[in-house]
Amino acid sequence: MLSDYQDRWVEDFEAIKSVITSANRGLEIEAEHIGSTAIPGLSAKPIIDIDLIYAKEEDFNIIKANLESIGYFHNGDQGIASREVFKRNNGASHPVLDVIKHHLYVCHQDSEELKKHLIFRDKLRSDQALTKQYGKLKQRLAAKANQDHKLYAQLKESEGSEFFKSAMNQKEKE
Known part of the structure; x- marks a missing residue:
């Protein structure tokens, strides 16, 4: 996956x-x-x-x-x-x-969705620690989904959204 x-x-x-x-x-x-x-x-x-x-x-x-x-x-x-x-x-x-x-x-x-895509991409590109953290989340979700692409997408949508919100809150504090 x-x-x-x-x-x-x-x-x-x-x-x-x-x-x-x-x-x-x-x-x-x-x-x-x-x-x-x-x-x-x-x-x-x-x-x-x-x-x-x-x-x-x-x-x-x-x-x-x-x-x-x-x-x-x-x-x-x-x-x-x-x-x-x-x-x-x-x-x-x-x-x-x-x-x-x-x-x-x-x-x-x-588009608000476009803005979210670019902000999140740019934040991850500029913050190695955040990228590592997100990578670990993705690996955990992939293991939990056990090669089920739809389940992985659902997990990433819910838990990834929380990660995104947290990363954006961190950006606002900087």
């Missing part, structure tokens, strides 16, 4: 980013590598998490159409406001997008 940190995850992100930004050429967008694979030294499920960020509200439908043209489908916000999920179509075939496992989220630049 969890893998030791892999340097190639940065290269994987860059490869996906290149394809996605090329498909959206001419739009004011950015792509951010988020999640555990974006934190050097942190164990993670080997799935690259990406936030594609746009500035103009009217660009969302253009981005959606562009992503559909390269084999994605819009899967709604999956219960998390201001974070739109895009998944690969079954049967799509792309030498990068269908080889590197990834999750793609499209967020407006003012």
Whole structure:
């Protein structure tokens, strides 16, 4: 379930980013590598998490159409406001997008969920002790889940949320 940190995850992100930004050429967008694979030294499920960020509200439908043209489908916000999920179509075939496992989220630049992703990523990148602590939590949860991916996700959602809140409270005190 969890893998030791892999340097190639940065290269994987860059490869996906290149394809996605090329498909959206001419739009004011950015792509951010988020999640555990974006934190050097942190164990993670080997799935690259990406936030594609746009500035103009009217660009969302253009981005959606562009992503559909390269084999994605819009899967709604999956219960998390201001974070739109895009998944690969079954049967799509792309030498990068269908080889590197990834999750793609499209967020407006003012999205609260985007802000949380970036703050948490940046906090972990800048605080080795916190990264180690989070890594231990993830390992404990993975052992508790015993290779059950859904149970791991549920445990991480509940206990990881508490960890996130604690880390953010610590940031506010600094």
